[in-house]
Amino acid sequence: MTASEEQQREVGGYRLLRRIGSGGMGTVHEAVDADGHRVALKLLHPHIGTDPQARRRLAREVNLLHRVRDAGVARVLDAEVEDAEAFVVTELVDGPTLEDDVAADGPFSPEELANLAHGLADALRAIHDVGVVHRDLKPGNVMMSADRGPVLIDFGIAQVADDARLTQTGMVTGTPGYLDPEVIAGAEPSPVCDWWGWAAVLVFAATGRPPFGRGPTGAVLARVATGRTDTDGLDDVTARALRAALDPDPARRLDADGVLSVLDGTWDDAALTQVIGTGDGGAAGAAGGVGPAGGAAAAGAGGAV
Template sequence: MTTQAGENGEALRPGDPAELGPYRLLGRLGRGGMGTVYLGEERDGRRVAVKVINRELAGEGAFRDRFRREVTAARRVRRFCTAPVLDAELDHDPLYVVTEYIEGPSLEKAVAERGPLPGSDLEGLAVGVATALAAIHGAGIVHRDLKPANVLLSSTGPRVIDFGIARALDAADGPTRTGQFVGTPSYLPPELLRGEPVTPASDVFSWGSVVAYAGTGSAPFAGATVPEILYRVAHAEPRLDGLDPAVREVVAAALGKDPRNRPSVQDLLDRLVGHGRADPARLAETLKATWHGAEPAFAQTPARPSHTPAQVSGHSSGQAPGDAVAGGEETRRDARPDGFAAPGAGRSG
C-alpha cells in the first residue's frame, strides 16, 4: 500500500490514467489486492475516490460478473455512516468504482497514533459503525472485511467503507479465488475459519473486534503470527482488559463463537442507545450533530507527526498493531451531549 504525500496523495506514476470517464485523476491514494485507489475530481470540482480494478482480475469473466453484482448491490446502500457508491464502470476496461471522498484518518491510524478513544467518542464510534452495518445489511449485503482500516473518522462521524466489494474476489468453491482469506485475521469471524456461511452475524463479530480495538488499542485476538491469531479467534476468549464498561458487555456478546447467539445489529443499537428501539436513520443524524470530529476526539493525547492528510474510501492504510495480514491484502469530556445512553452509563455523543 502506497503512502499518501501532499494534498492530492502520491503523484500519478507513468502509465496511470489522467482521466477516467468524467473524472480527472489528481493523485494516488493507495493500492491493495483488488486495485489502485485514486483521488479524482468531477467537472464541478467535487472530489471523489476512484478504485480501478487490477487488469488480471478484470480479465476474468467470473470476477467481472461477481464485481457487477456486488457493485450494483452496493449502490443500494443508504448513505448514513457509509461512503456511498456514486458511479461505476462495469462493462468496459478499465473497470472502476467511484465513491464519496471521505476526509479524515482511519480508525486504525488514529488509534495507533493517539491511543484508544475515550468515553463518549468510543460510544459514538460503536453506534456509528453499527448504524453503517444496518444500512449495509438493509441492502442485502454482508461487509465481510470490517476492520479499523475500513472505518474513517470524518468530521461528521465514523464512516464505513469498502462494503460488499470483497465478495467479488470469492470463488464458488472456496473462501477466495486463491484459497486464502481476504482481510485481517484478528477481525475475521470464527465461522469463516470453519468453512461456514458468512452472514450479517459475521459482521457483528467484526464490529465487536473493531470496537474493542478502538477502546483498548489492541485487537481482542491479537497475536504474533497468523496461526496464533486464527487459533485465538476460533477457540480463545477475547482480551477486553481496559475496555470501557459502557460497551464491554455488548462487545463481549458480539464476540460469541456461535453466530446464532450473537446480537443482531438492531440489538446492538438498542443496547447502545438504551431507550427502546433505535432508528438507524435518526441515529445517523444525531451523530452528525454530536460527533466531536477526528482531531478533537483525541485531545487528551498530543498527536504524533503524520504525513497523511486524509484517508479515503476504498483505501486500507495497512495492518493494525500486533496483527498479521492474510490473503495478501493488505480531553475526556465530562459534559456529554445528548444523543446516546449506553448501558450503565450517562448520556454520550
Template sequence: MTDEQLRQTQTTQATAVPRVIAGRYRLLSELGRGGMGVVHRAEDTVIGRHVAIKELRLPDGAEDAGVFQERVLREVRTGGKLNDPAVVTVYDVIAEGDSTFIVMELVEAPTLSDVIRTQGPLPPHHVAAIGDQVLSALQAAHSAGIVHRDVKPGNIMVAANGRVKLTDFGIAQAVDDPRLTTSGMLVGSPAFMAPERVAGREALPASDLWSLGASLFFAVEGSLPFERSTTAATLHAIMHEVPFLTHAQGPLASAIMGMLISTPEARITAEQARGLLGMAAQQPGYAPSTPPGGQHTALYPNGGQPPTMMGPPTAFAHQQPPVRKGKRKALLIGGAVAAVALLAGGFFLGKPVWSPSVDEAMATTLTYGEGGDMGSYYFDGSSYWCVNTPLGAGRSISSQNWVDCEEEQHDAQLYEGSYPVGLSDEEGAELADYPGPERLNAFAEAKCSVAFYSNRIRPEYRPALKYQAVVPSKAEWEKAPEDSTSDPVRYIYCFVVSANGGRLDGYQTNQVN
C-alpha cells in the same frame, strides 16, 4: 536541444498528462493502497466535483477477469443503493480494460486504524459513538440483504467532527468467488474474521457484528484482540480464546464482548448493541481510576491487577460482600472477561441478550436462597473452589462442603461468577428490581457459556464436562443487606460437573505453572 533531452522532455510531458477514466474522471493523486486495490483522488469533469476512485486489482491466482468484473459490478451496485449517513456513497462502477473502478464519495478523513496508530486508544464514549454510527450503516445493509464481510478499522473513516463513514460495501463479497481465488485463500482481514467464517461457513450479518466488536476492542484498547505472530495462530485465537478489556466497562464492555461471542446465533443483535453503545456514548465523564502501575481498579479487584486467563478463579466475594455504596467495582474472576457483563443488554434494555440454541453441555440452571432449588448456599471465597456435594434441588452448600480440588474428589468446581445487577455508581441510588427468572437465567447462562468455551476450561477436559449456572432466588435477590455499607447478595455462580454424573479429580481449569 539534444535528442536525449528531447526524449526526456517528451517522456515528462507524457507522464504529466492525467489519466482519465471513462472519458470523465481525471485521476489527480494517489490516496492509499490496500490488499484490494489503489484509491485515487479524482475530478468528475462533468459536474466538477472531487471524488475517490478505487481501482480494484484482480486477486492473485485469478484467471477470469470477466467473472471478476461481473461480480464487482453486481455487488457494488447493490451496495451503492444503501442510504445511510454512515455509508460512503457509491456514484459509479466502471469496467475498463482489465480494470474495475468504483467511483465514491470523497471523504477526507483518516481511518480508525490511522487514528489509533497516531493517537493511541480512544476514550470509551468516543469509541461508543463510532460504533453506534457503524452499526447504523450495518443495519441498513443487513436490512437490504447485504453483508459487508470486511468490517475493520481500515474501512472505518472518522472525521474531525466525529462523523463516521463505513466504506467498501460489496467489495469483499465480489472478490470471494471460487472462480477468482486460489484454493484456501482467505478473503477479508484475518484478525477481524468471525469464527464461523474461519470454520468455513458463509458470512452472516452476525459475522459483521463480530468484526465490529473486534474493531471497537482495538479502538478502546489500542491492541488487536486476536492478532498473533502468524495467520495460523491468529485464526486459532479467534476460534479458541476470549480476550479481556482493560479500558472499558459497563455498557461499552457489554456491547463489545457481546459481539465477540463465538457462536453467531448467541451474539447480541445490532439493535441490542446500539442500545448499549448509545448508553456508553452518553458517559463522556467516565474515566476509570488508575492506580500506580496503570491498571484500572474500576475493572479489576485485587489491587488493580488484571485477571489471568490461567489458574483457579480469583476470590470474588463472600456471600455478604463488604462493598461500600458508590465504590462498587466491576466483578471479574480469573478467566472472567468484561464480555460476560452482558447484563446491560438484557437488564437495561428490558429484554434478554442471550437466545442460544440448545447447548447439550449446559445443565439445568438452579436457584439458591430462600425459596430456591438449593436452599442455603455458603461460598468460602478464600481458598477452595470445589464442592463435595452434588448440585441439585434440595441440596445445600455449607462451609464444610468446600474442598481442595487437588486433594479430594469432588462433585463440582466453581470456575466463574458475576455480580449481574446492583447499585449505580451514584450514592444513594435505588436498588435494581428483580429482573425475573427468564432474564436472570439468560444472563447467567450466557456468562457461564462464554467462560466454559474459553481457555478457562482445559480443552482436553471439556468434552467430559457440563456447565451449570446457579442464581439467586427472587427472595434472595430482594433480601436487604445486613448493614448500610453492603450491597445486596446477587451473585451468580458457574460450576463444571461431570457429564456422566460421576465425580471429578483435580482442577478442570487451566492452572498457572
C-alpha cells in the same frame, strides 16, 4: 509505469491524483472528475475486468450499493464493469481512519465508544437492508468524519467479483482478528461476519489494541477460534459484553442490541447476566446470534451472493 506517471493518467474520465491505498484486489486513488470534484477511485486488478462472471457479480453489488443512502456509508458514485480496466468510484470522505484516530489520540471514552457503536450499527443495517455485506470491516475501513461521524468505506466489492476464483483456490480474504470463525472455516460471508467485525472494531476503539493481539496469522486465528479477546483495561461489564459478542460459538454470542444496551447503560441486569456471565470471562447462555435491531441475523440472510 512509474508512480508519477500513474498519477498523471486518466481512467474512465477521472484524473488520478495520488494513490491512497492498495490491497489484494486493487489500488485506491484520490481522483477528480470532469467537474473537478474529488472522489475515491478503486482500480481493480485486471483479471476481474476480463472475467465475465466477475463482472456480473461486480455489477450486481454496485447496483445494490447505489440504493444505500445513509450518512455512515460512503456513496458509490460510478463504476465501470464492462471494460478490461474495471473500477469503482465512491465519494472521498475527509478525516482520519479510525485506526489513525486511535493511534493519535488514544482509546475512545465510554461516550465516544457508544457513539461509534451506534453510528456503525446504523450503517450496517442500511447496507444489509439492500442485501449487501461489507465483508472487510476493520479500523482502516472506518473514516472518522467531523460532520458525519463514522463512515464505512472500501466495501468488499472486489472480493464479491472474485468469489469464484477465491473459492477454487481455497483463499479467504479479509483481516485476521476481524474475520469471524465461520468465514475463516469457509462459510459464505453474510451479515453475521459484519456484526462480528463491528464488535471487533469496538474492542480496538476501546482498548487501542487489536482484539485478538498481534503476531503471526496462525496465532491470531487460534485466539479467534478459542475466544481469547484482549479486553484488558475495560470496565467489567463492557469487557464481558464485548467478549460475548465475539464468542467463537455463534449460538452464544451477544447480539448488537445487547452490546449497545451495555454501552448506553440501559441493560437489564438479570437478562444480561444470563448471556455474559458474572465475571468469570465466559458467556453463560444462548445470546440468540449476532444481528441488527429487532432480531438475529441468520447466516446468509440478506447477504451478497
